[in-house]
Amino acid sequence: MTSDTSIARPSSRTGETWTIAQVAEEFDVTHRTVRHYEDLGLISPERRGTQRVYHRRDRTRLSLILRGKRLGFPLEEIRTIIDLFDAPRGRRTQLEYVLGQIDERRTDLEQRLRDVQDAIAELGEFERRCRDDLGRLDHV
Amino acid sequence: MTSDTSIARPSSRTGETWTIAQVAEEFDVTHRTVRHYEDLGLISPERRGTQRVYHRRDRTRLSLILRGKRLGFPLEEIRTIIDLFDAPRGRRTQLEYVLGQIDERRTDLEQRLRDVQDAIAELGEFERRCRDDLGRLDHV
DNA sequence: CTTGACGTTGACGTAAACGTAAAGCACTAT
DNA sequence: ATAGTGCTTTACGTTTACGTCAACGTCAAG
Structure with missing residues (x-):
């Protein structure tokens, strides 16, 4: 809508990063919502100075969050679930814990x-x- | 636990009615929850004097409510949905409206x-x- | 007749999930 | 230099879905 020519927009400079406005629009939520998810630790975008910079990872998480919401899960629970995907999985105990969690989730689902x-x-x-x-x- | 012999309990006298305590326990919710649903117009138990008397219809509705909740629907929306089942359906316009609603719900589901x-x-x-x-x- | 057990109506409290200003920085376009 | 656009934090407000007393009614049992 504003001038869109010839300037280095903060957008796709890197080709793989997004601003808060862009992800908000893409997922059809408000900035406030996105920041709220960050407050709860559901996403943690990079900071370039004071500004938030969103990567593909954040978008993946956002879509998981929104699907979780559609399924009626509370945000806190959603956090523990998607954190599971990024868990260490190094030691055996960790892996067994994760497998246990997976089973719980599956039962629920x-x-x-x-x-x-x-x-x-x-x-x-x-x-x-x-x-x-x-x-x-x-046919009366 | 208390005396359970020889007295006409308010329970299954009629064989088909329940007290609030009974439905609450059966569906594993609190009295407060049941009354809250009544406040929102989701159920409307009979009144015998000041006391609430629950019939099979109320239990049906309760299970619909709880399933709706598990699916993450807000109570207000649940109300419009289950009210649909009890809608008049007399006139053609009504029927077509109901069929439209059904389609919306199905899309969502x-x-x-x-x-x-x-x-x-x-x-x-x-x-x-x-x-x-x-x-x-x-196998290391 | 008093004591429970169970039920009733307010009414205020609370947690979750944002909404909604308010006020201020950063860049850049004129 | 100034105005505009977009982003930021802070903070109080709102809605939903109940929780949690408080205070009182009622009915059968002891």
Whole structure:
């Protein structure tokens, strides 16, 4: 909208970094939301001076956060989950802990899977009844 | 725990009604939660004098509410959804409205279905990598 | 008739997830 | 030099979904 020619925009200079405005728009959230996630430790963008610089890693995390939200997880729990992906995994104890966590999460997700499937099924059944009613209204 | 013999408990006298304590325990929520749902118009138990009397209908609604919550829907939205099931459906306009709503909900739910499936898949992939790491630690 | 056990209505408190100014820096375009 | 655009922090406000007393009603048992 403003001049967009010939100037070195702070944007794709590096080709792989983004400003807060760019990620906010891309993921359809506000700056405030993005910063809030940072406050809670869900993302930690680089700082160039005072400004935040977002990398691919941050965007990956953001999409994980938003999916987690769509699934109804609280942000704190989302943090522990996506932190899992970046966990050390060096020692055996660590790996076994991580595998345990994975199992917990899967159990949870499978419950949600059933919930969604049930809800969709009920909706389908309900739609059928409505269409029946509609059909009866037609050929009176 | 207290005396449980020979007295007409307020419970299954009618065989099909429940007290707030009973439904609360059955669904593993507090009285406060149940009353909160009533305040928001999600359930509307019968009143016998000042006391609330819950019927099968209320329990059905409660389970729908709790599933909706597990799926991350806000209570207000849950209300409009489950109210849909009890909507009049008499006139054609009503039926078409309801069918439209059903479609909106289904779209939403199908998004969530994809989200859950993706999340489970990613978790599986991640577990595989962890097991690989663990295997490498084994036969050193 | 008093004591529980259970139920009721306020009403204030709280945690989560942001919204919404307010006020100030940094750059650069005119 | 100044205005504009974008980013920053600080901080109080708001909504949702209940938690947590407080204070009182009721009914059967001892």
